[in-house]
Amino acid sequence: MIEHPFPDTDAWVLFYTQANLPVLRHTLHALEKLREHAETVNGRVLSSVILQDPLMTLRVLAYLEENRRKNQRTDITTIDRALMMIGVEPFFRNFESLPLVEEQLKAHPKALLGLLKDIRRARKATHWAREWAIWRHDLDVDEITVATLLHDIPDMLMWCFAPTLPLRVRELQAQNRNLRTTAAQQEVYGIRLQDLHLALVNAWHLPKLLATLITAIPQEGTESTDDSVVTDNPRVKNVSLAVDLARHSANGWDDPALPDDFKAIEELLHINHETLLHKLGLDEDGKLPETQPR
16 A cells, blocks of 8 residues: 655556556456356446446456557457457456455545545446437447546545545645645645546557547646647547536535536537436436435
8 A cells, every 4th residue: 555655657657557456346246247157248248347347447458458469450449349359258367366445445444435436426427428428429439438437547546555645635625625636636646646647548558539538638626738629529528527517416416516517518418408407317406306316
């Protein structure tokens, strides 16, 4: 476990690219059940299990790039295609005895809770992003799915390997509500997570399109490196707005940022406010029905 920040971004990248990424216990159990019938497992079913876990998704894409074939000329940007390249039975041979998030963070229950909340939020964002991509008739919905799921991966890595540090970031922001996220990150980690994200995308040689979808979106409290990408690219807006909606709605459906989110989503999908509320499962006042869980 990392208790003190590394001196620079390169040192963080070196650590994470050599780390044995843990996965959720639920993921491991689901894979073990499928392993019993590996010879008949459907790739789509296996993909659905992997895509419930951002860390497992990253493991698969990183593995594929590390073992990239010399004659592979196109980037693999989805888990379905990654499994086609790896093969189902070779996948099970190469992805066994994986470390568990719950075991790794057993001594850090607050960090485990923080990570699980981030993963839950990522799943919600991914669900919305996928629905909107289908509505928009996007050419590759699965790319949108993966990009959204991996949007907050630097935060998740910090929870896994440096559990006391993100808690310190939260403490600083609780003490000073005017403190920007990037300033708190700089003080605690010695770097901005946006910079780490960019560096990790390059270090893992993730596909260019996937990298663009992830890195063109500014992290909270940062500016995009290319505002025109966020403004004009509907695929990037698809991911960005889903991430924003998941983050803001996690604070409750009365979060003051939500009206702007709703307006932007309506413009992206070319739908009216009532239709959007219906798609989100909200009532006419923008609230969850009493019988529906938060």
